[in-house]
Amino acid sequence: MRPSGRQIDEMRPISIETGVTRHAEGSCLIRCGDTHVLCTASIEDRPPPFLRNTGLGWVTAEYGMLPRATHTRMRREAKNGQSGRTQEIQRLIGRSLRAGVDRVALGERQITIDCDVIQADGGTRCAAITGGWVALRLAVNKMLKAGDVVSDPIVDHVAAVSCGVYAGQPVVDLDYPEDSEAGVDGNFVMTGTGRLIEVQMSAEGATFSRDEMGTLLDLAGQGTALLVEAQKAAVA
Amino acid sequence: MRPSGRQIDEMRPISIETGVTRHAEGSCLIRCGDTHVLCTASIEDRPPPFLRNTGLGWVTAEYGMLPRATHTRMRREAKNGQSGRTQEIQRLIGRSLRAGVDRVALGERQITIDCDVIQADGGTRCAAITGGWVALRLAVNKMLKAGDVVSDPIVDHVAAVSCGVYAGQPVVDLDYPEDSEAGVDGNFVMTGTGRLIEVQMSAEGATFSRDEMGTLLDLAGQGTALLVEAQKAAVA
Amino acid sequence: MRPSGRQIDEMRPISIETGVTRHAEGSCLIRCGDTHVLCTASIEDRPPPFLRNTGLGWVTAEYGMLPRATHTRMRREAKNGQSGRTQEIQRLIGRSLRAGVDRVALGERQITIDCDVIQADGGTRCAAITGGWVALRLAVNKMLKAGDVVSDPIVDHVAAVSCGVYAGQPVVDLDYPEDSEAGVDGNFVMTGTGRLIEVQMSAEGATFSRDEMGTLLDLAGQGTALLVEAQKAAVA
Amino acid sequence: MRPSGRQIDEMRPISIETGVTRHAEGSCLIRCGDTHVLCTASIEDRPPPFLRNTGLGWVTAEYGMLPRATHTRMRREAKNGQSGRTQEIQRLIGRSLRAGVDRVALGERQITIDCDVIQADGGTRCAAITGGWVALRLAVNKMLKAGDVVSDPIVDHVAAVSCGVYAGQPVVDLDYPEDSEAGVDGNFVMTGTGRLIEVQMSAEGATFSRDEMGTLLDLAGQGTALLVEAQKAAVA
Amino acid sequence: MRPSGRQIDEMRPISIETGVTRHAEGSCLIRCGDTHVLCTASIEDRPPPFLRNTGLGWVTAEYGMLPRATHTRMRREAKNGQSGRTQEIQRLIGRSLRAGVDRVALGERQITIDCDVIQADGGTRCAAITGGWVALRLAVNKMLKAGDVVSDPIVDHVAAVSCGVYAGQPVVDLDYPEDSEAGVDGNFVMTGTGRLIEVQMSAEGATFSRDEMGTLLDLAGQGTALLVEAQKAAVA
């Protein structure tokens, strides 16, 4: 029934390749099916201005899509400025990752997670969160090894998956053909222990019930658990 | 326990004054406690370019805040461009209102809902959705009366409320002192029949369980029911 | 003869409601007929950079119009940047109000007057100046009461009215139907003692004589005297 | 008494050199003392969009200052965008020149007057108007000669001068040292027959009486008469 | 003597992997040592506006660098606009590739080559040209196969290499440590038959003789010959 032939609760194949760029403190290329996102973590020894002399650190994110990551070429944001959608996504990524970080333990530093979509097939923001966490983890490992931080500022995994109602059926991990048809869909960001960080469900020209929402949350819980396993394997 | 002395499930006083500006096809000033938003609906007889010759109409929204709507004066967006937050909010308002509209019945037209915050005390995006629906309803009434549309393109009410966890307690309709302290909060957009349109829950530096989410959904259901009553009274 | 049925020297009804927003140090909603402008004064304890260590204060203004303040919806300046007209108007408001202020007595502070047009029917810049002075007066009263300034930095009232030649007749306080037809019109900013601060007369596709200019100045003198009375009543 | 040793009613030496650039349909370099402005007129055979199919033409102006036209180098507007001051000035120039043009006789065309300040010593906008008229006159002469227009669309001269109160004395044609000290100053745009087109008087931190205004108007009338003579000589 | 231990005339290892993204009509990932550039070709069936109804096609290029492609993270151009350097580079890439294309044979189409630097170690613009040609070749192959073009619009290979004077020695294919130290360097774009398309030599704080220039041209000729071989192998 799904265009890809997947089961309702079947995730796309997940692959997380680490150490893919030479300069970043942490990096990975995450592939969720045909959605490929390059994630890098860059450490700066100064916090952003609003945190000077607070003892707190910051994790922020920026998101971009290569112009031909999509079926039809999109205009390059460097020429036209970031769209509202892009800004919304990068705010979500940053907020999600901060939920898994102890900012006191991090100290007065800033880590910027860059998530650049090389190829898009739906679910890019979720892949960016899941891969972004891996880049962050690797960068923090380097700091721990170098003794730059004493206790580990990362308190839990952070992973995300999209779920939605496609052709009347709740499904997990929507690809682009599903995403563009779904009346209701959502992004679910969860921790390694299954707690929720962010739920963004929206309906374009449709509505949904609490029961449907419950089913999607169930699917999301199973999906993110698999993503957390993939993260563990990647950073091992 | 709440700074305002309200009960956990107690909404702020709601007032919706209609016909407040002379030029707009529909308008209201909605007051949710000390949050005051001026909402106007403007009808254009042409749809946006991407809908030409589709037979479909469009409802969109723009959001702004007067510089001194807030405790400390904010920079004027006309001088600096719209922030990511503003763009995110106006996309939400438009998407929410479209969920209550039959775009075929609307025909090839565009209705723009302008939501300008005159005074802010938390929950401005929710007040904008609730008041925006009233402006939209009044503008559509005018079209129905003039015979510009044959069947009513509005299929249901759309109203929104914020809920969150403040001082460990789930509460409804957060004001600014609560909003700035809450680790978890969300915006819930619902129809007049209690179905969900949009759920946006997020945690800044915290996480939440499905049970907590359920409690917030309960509060939101009760809150939006009251808002729908206020909408009915306003457009009667 | 005038579209509104007013006499040649008849002003529109003036109403100035103070204390209309909760956060600003001073505020009013001024109504000159169907032109409604919300004016707020915001005090900052630091002067702008070019006045550091000079002992002088500064009064500046920003002006905006809600998109549907006008008959046809205008594009939102937050999306497109401030037009030349907007910048010209806000420079005029600031310059006019500074003429009524002793900047030594004000001390190294900045007061920003925000003038936002809620509904427009001609003469918005004049209403903004007249209402802006009230917001400024109220903010300064608060400073005097708190002992933040010792002597009153406000030396005189500042009020403004437009006059023009409509259908061959000099008239005072043009509304939009007159303004859009007048070949010659001007804005006159005056003090409470009847001295001039700013005269901006211009002709679009027409010219005028010194005699006509004299008549308009007479009308402006009478008009601003009435506005000053309204200011006195409002701040009493 | 004046820094330059000039009499109160003494204009700076005026020189208008025509035909200074090869490509423009009309051009001149106007020198009012040490203020030098290059003015060109460019004819386009299409009117601006808002005048299509109206039978009317348009005259518009753009104004710029070379970065080192001034004592201290200013930032280049091509890098930072046009300031509010620049936009205000170019709107004034266009409006002033249109007052001397019969837009029906001009027909559906646009003439753009570019005024670029090569060297500044006060009064640049007035020099731009006076020189801009000469460029316009020359371009229209070319059209008349070529038979592109049948009757002359220029109905009168347009010239401008600044006057102000310097050291307590009303003076004409302020140079930069006077302009930067004057509490009250104004720009006066007049026709060849002595009628007024635009009066812009303003006071920075001061006020003025109607009598003072009258004296400045007298000075302006004498000054623009001389400028009109210079225009006549230049285009003869 | 070279930091990498390479011989004076030794190129870095070249690898060109094709078909790396699913959506683009042609794509490759080119690696010149540690400089990695992703190149995609996107075909549009309409030419740019200035070529409508001319029978001619167009090839253009856009260039970008991921923020952490470099040793220190750079600001994201989507947030700040394209730098002068970026614009200069993408103009060079487009001009270079057009030199190898018969625009009549291409017909009224536009092909956009996107070159995004994944990892930078000097010579990114040269790698972009060399890889961009491969993406272009593959996209044109697809058009030939589909019968969209009748005769092959590609007339020759286009490849580029940088050469410069490092530590007093002329060297080929500078990496970043060399590039940042070289007083004289240049980019040489050549065809498959060894003709020149573009030579850009510049000296920052130094000068060079014609003899030195000759030596660099010799090195460039050998280097681009190797690159052309790699192109041939990649598209075979």
Add this chain to the structure above:
Amino acid sequence: MRPSGRQIDEMRPISIETGVTRHAEGSCLIRCGDTHVLCTASIEDRPPPFLRNTGLGWVTAEYGMLPRATHTRMRREAKNGQSGRTQEIQRLIGRSLRAGVDRVALGERQITIDCDVIQADGGTRCAAITGGWVALRLAVNKMLKAGDVVSDPIVDHVAAVSCGVYAGQPVVDLDYPEDSEAGVDGNFVMTGTGRLIEVQMSAEGATFSRDEMGTLLDLAGQGTALLVEAQKAAVA
């Protein structure tokens, strides 16, 4: 054979008029045939931020073209931002002039060379470099005279000329009719002793051989020698 009737190796008449503006530390108006560029040098006593406390000075350049310097009026860059072409040119001018300057002898200062094209007929960037050097020389002379620098920071002349292949013939100093037809052209920046600073050869839709390049370099050497003579005469 050349549209102007010039010989293949014949430069256009060169004129360099110095001291043309009153405020700049150095200035000239350079005329290469019908290409006229106003060049000014502005000294600032602070270096740019990246050179603070290095003991080094900086020379930079900005370039602009008056809208009607060209045959058809161009859009004003102050309204639209600097084009890629403009940025490329001003980077070239700055880089070229720095090659003739000893930045240690200059000390922690910045000299900005503004090059504004009054009239264009091809070769504007070359005229800007040649005239820019004269403005720089004059400004430095003033500093030497005032004792602000002890030893002369200018180490050599810098001059530039364009050469290209027009109608199959290599020619020097292309004017606009030649420039717009030439398949191959280049800009050559040289010192007073005939060494090269910058070579930028490019082909739009064509290619060239090393022999052709040699011929163009010969022509450029003779042309810049003449320009250096003109510089010497101008600053004598």
